[in-house]
Amino acid sequence: MKATARITAVAEAGRTRLVTLRSEPPLLVRRTGHRGPAAGPLARGSAAGAGEVEVHLVGGAAGPLGGDRLRVEVTVGPGARLCVRTVAASLALPGPRRAERAGTHSTLDVHATVAAGGSLRWLPEPLIAARGCDHVSSSLVDLESDASLTWREEVVCGRHGEDPGDASLHSTVRLAGRTLMRQELAVGPRAAGWAGAAVLGGGRATGTLLVVDPQWTEKPPEAAVLGPGAALMPLAGGPAALASAVGGDLREVRAALDRAFTQATLA
Amino acid sequence: MPDTTLLLLADGRFPAGGHAHSGGLEAAVTAGRVRDLDGLAGFLRGRLATAGLVSAAFAAAACRGDDLGRLEAELDARTPSPALRKASRAQGRALLRTGRALWTLSTVERELHHPVALGVVAAAAGLTPAEAALTAAYGTVTGPASAAVRLLGLDPYATHALVARLAADCDSVAARATTMDDLPACSAPLLDIGAEAHATWEVRLFAS
Numbered sequence: 522m523k524a525t526a527r528i529t530a531v532a533e534a535g536r537t538r539l540v541t542l543r544s545e546p547p548l549l550v551r552r553t554g555h556r557g558p559a560a561g562p563l564a565r566g567s568a569a570g571a572g573e574v575e576v577h578l579v580g581g582a583a584g585p586l587g588g589d590r591l592r593v594e595v596t597v598g599p600g601a602r603l604c605v606r607t608v609a610a611s612l613a614l615p616g617p618r619r620a621e622r623a624g625t626h627s628t629l630d631v632h633a634t635v636a637a638g639g640s641l642r643w644l645p646e647p648l649i650a651a652r653g654c655d656h657v658s659s660s661l662v663d664l665e666s667d668a669s670l671t672w673r674e675e676v677v678c679g680r681h682g683e684d685p686g687d688a689s690l691h692s693t694v695r696l697a698g699r700t701l702m703r704q705e706l707a708v709g710p711r712a713a714g715w716a717g718a719a720v721l722g723g724g725r726a727t728g729t730l731l732v733v734d735p736q737w738t739e740k741p742p743e744a745a746v747l748g749p750g751a752a753l754m755p756l757a758g759g760p761a762a763l764a765s766a767v768g769g770d771l772r773e774v775r776a777a778l779d780r781a782f783t784q785a786t787l788a
Numbered sequence: 789m790p791d792t793t794l795l796l797l798a799d800g801r802f803p804a805g806g807h808a809h810s811g812g813l814e815a816a817v818t819a820g821r822v823r824d825l826d827g828l829a830g831f832l833r834g835r836l837a838t839a840g841l842v843s844a845a846f847a848a849a850a851c852r853g854d855d856l857g858r859l860e861a862e863l864d865a866r867t868p869s870p871a872l873r874k875a876s877r878a879q880g881r882a883l884l885r886t887g888r889a890l891w892t893l894s895t896v897e898r899e900l901h902h903p904v905a906l907g908v909v910a911a912a913a914g915l916t917p918a919e920a921a922l923t924a925a926y927g928t929v930t931g932p933a934s935a936a937v938r939l940l941g942l943d944p945y946a947t948h949a950l951v952a953r954l955a956a957d958c959d960s961v962a963a964r965a966t967t968m969d970d971l972p973a974c975s976a977p978l979l980d981i982g983a984e985a986h987a988t989w990e991v992r993l994f995a996s
Contacts, residue, residue, distance in 0.1 A: 691973070700865040703973040707837075713957065714834025718821035719812065719976045727977050744870050744984055749819060752984035757864035757873060765868065765977050 524548045525592040526578065532571040532600035532639075539574060541596075547582035548591055553606075573602035578645070580609060585627035587616020587655055592630045597639040597668075604642040610677070612649045613656035613688055626655035626687075633660070635668035647675035647728070647771055650708060654686030666697040667735045670761075673778065675728030677771050678708050678721070687711045694731060694761075701758045702731060724750060724767040730778040732785055733761040742785040751777035753785055793913045797906075798923045800930060805882035809875060810935035810994035811835060811928060815982030817939045825946055828936050832929050832954060836961055838974040840928035842866060843903040844921035844965030845972050850907025851920035856895060859971075863901045866973045869980040871987035873901075875996035880905035887912060922962040929954055935994060 526548035529541035537555075544550045554575035578593070585591055597603050616625040635641045641662075648658060664670055674692060678685035687709035694702045706727070708715045721727055737760035745753040750773075751766035764781030768774040796802060813831060816822045822831050846863055850856065867873045879902040887893055887909030895908055903924050910920035933951050937944050965972070983996060 693973075700862055702868065703862070703865045704868075704975040705973045706975045706977070713837035714830055714832070715837075717830025717832075717834035718816040718827055719831045719834035719979050720838060722816070722819075722821040722978050724978075729977075744987075746981075746985045746988055749985075750978070750981060752869070752981045754868045754870060754980065754984060756868060757870075758861065763868040765980055767977050767981065 522547060522582070522584070522586075522588075523590040525594065526550050527594045528576055528603070528605065529596040529598070530574055530601040530603040531598035535571055537571040537574040537601045537603060539576070542576070547580055547584060548593065549579040551577050551579055553577045571600055571602055573604055573640070573642075575604040575606065578605065578607045580607070580611065583612065584614060585611060585629060585656060586614050587625040587627050589627040591628065593632070595631070595633040595641065595643075597633070597635040597641045599636040600638040601636075602640040604644065607645040610646040610649050612651055612680075613654035613686065614651050615653035615655065615686065626657060628656070629658045631658070631660040634663045635665065635670060637665040637667040640669040642671040644671065644673050647677050647726070648688060648690070649677045649680060650685035650688035651680055652683045652686055654688060656686070656688045658688075658690045660692040662692075662694040664694065664696045664701070664733060668733070669735060670694070670731065670733040672731040673728065675726065675771060675774060676706065676708060677726045679725065685709050694733070696733065696759045696761070699758060701733070701761055702756055702763060704729065721767055725769060726771045726774045727767045728774045728778055729766075730764040730782055731761060732782065733759065734786075735760055737761070745781075745784055747777055747780050747784065751781065753781040794915055794919050794923065797910060797913060797915065798926050800934060802886065804886045805879060806927065806931055807934070808995045809879060809931055810939065810996065811839075811932035812979045812982050812986075812996070813932040813935045814939055814992060814994045815986040816978070819982065819985070821978065822940070824940070825942055825950060828933070828940070828942065828947070829950055832932060832950065833957070834976060835932065835979065836925065836929055836954065836957055838976040839979060840925045840958075841961050841965055841972050841974050843906075843924040843928055844962050845968055846901070846903035847907040847910065847924035848917035848921040848966045849971065850904045851911045851915065851917040852907075853894075853911070856897065856900065856904060856908070859904045860901060862971055863904065869983045871983040871996065872980065875983070876901045876903075878995065883909055918962065918966045921965040922959070925958045925962040925965065929958060938993065
């Protein structure tokens with residue numbers, strides 16, 4: 522399946538308005554919430570900004586399956602505040618013609634741009650790399666200076682008691698045109714040493730949470746160790762910190778990332 | 789091809805302070821993630837495929853004469869851990885100092901990330917980008933391997949046999965690093981997390 526979803530949010534008279542909400546099966550986008558101006562413990566950043574609008578990506582079919590080409594385009598205008606979630610984990614599965622490997626991998630490309638004073642929170646449920654899958658997720662986020670971002674990525678290596686297929690997650694975040702963060706995590710049989718002690722050390726789940734906050738320009742959060750498999754790390758290239766966690770299951774990883782978020786934002 | 793110069797630069801006895809770093813192995817051993825030769829093999833394979841490929845690609849690019857400021861910024865973006873950024877720059881500084889005593893470097897920079905410094909020094913020594921990449925890849929394996937002998941009391945013969953088994957992987961990582969269109973960004977979460985934990989210890993055998 523080939524599908525593109527598109528979400529465009531703009532600020533208008535103190536509110537965030539969705540001017541584009543394009544769904545294409547299996548990528549269905551639903552508006553699910555609206556907060557008042559900068560309310561709630563996680564609605565951070567400029568108190569003067571518009572209220573945040575929340576949308577969910579609803580999986581209209583199983584997958585991604587080998588061969589799928591999925592794309593999500595998110596645009597957040599000046600001063601607008603958007604939160605994107607998914608209703609459930611994505612389960613990467615092998616395609617129907619597994620014997621013909623060439624070209625049967627699945628891809629999910631996410632391209633997000635956030636204008637000055639805008640805020641995007643990208644908080645999807647994890648990717649589960651099922652046995653035999655061959656999946657590549659690529660995210661490219663372009664932030665204008667003074668934009669805020671909270672960006673979470675999690676991957677679970679196989680369903681219960683299952684060895685994972687091949688999955689890789691590539692993420693690039695640029696701030697004012699300069700690379701702020703770039704990561705490529707690969708798990709599965711083709712990724713040498715992925716289960717070894719340098720990469721996941723036998724952990725079945727891993728995740729990162731990137732927070733970019735213009736208020737940290739003067740003083741970014743300090744580095745912190747958050748247990749045996751998690752750390753919060755201020756980045757070199759801007760007002761940003763990355764929390765990274767490895768654990769036995771998603772619950773452990775999510776708890777560590779949540780803890781890191783609290784630590785970073787309360788500092 | 790100046791073969792002896794390549795051996796000189798890749799030699800663990802090259803006086804650039806490499807022996808003071810365990811490449812994250814000390815943290816992995818203390819966390820109980822590496823206990824024996826098998827654990828070390830998994831660690832080295834993962835480190836070579838991630839940090840090894842990234843280092844090799846950046847060393848090759850610096851050797852080729854790519855803009856050093858851009859390489860530094862791109863490597864910063866690929867190194868979320870401040871402890872690893874610091875360790876990389878400390879090793880780069882030591883390497884530049886040594887390189888400057890031996891050859892004429894193309895830069896007056898005193899501090900660069902280690903892979904970038906390695907590329908600069910390799911170019912000054914008359915080596916090719918492919919040789920710079922090979923030196924970088926090899927170093928990502930031999931550093932922790934020799935630290936393993938001290939940290940775990942492993943049999944040096946068995947440890948070297950492991951390094952010998954990784955030789956073909958090292959060659960292919962270096963070859964890939966030289967031919968990639970884009971600078972790779974392979975991540976190793978536990979190297980980042982371990983480096984942050986390690987940096988908080990008061991007593992440690994290795995600097996990183």
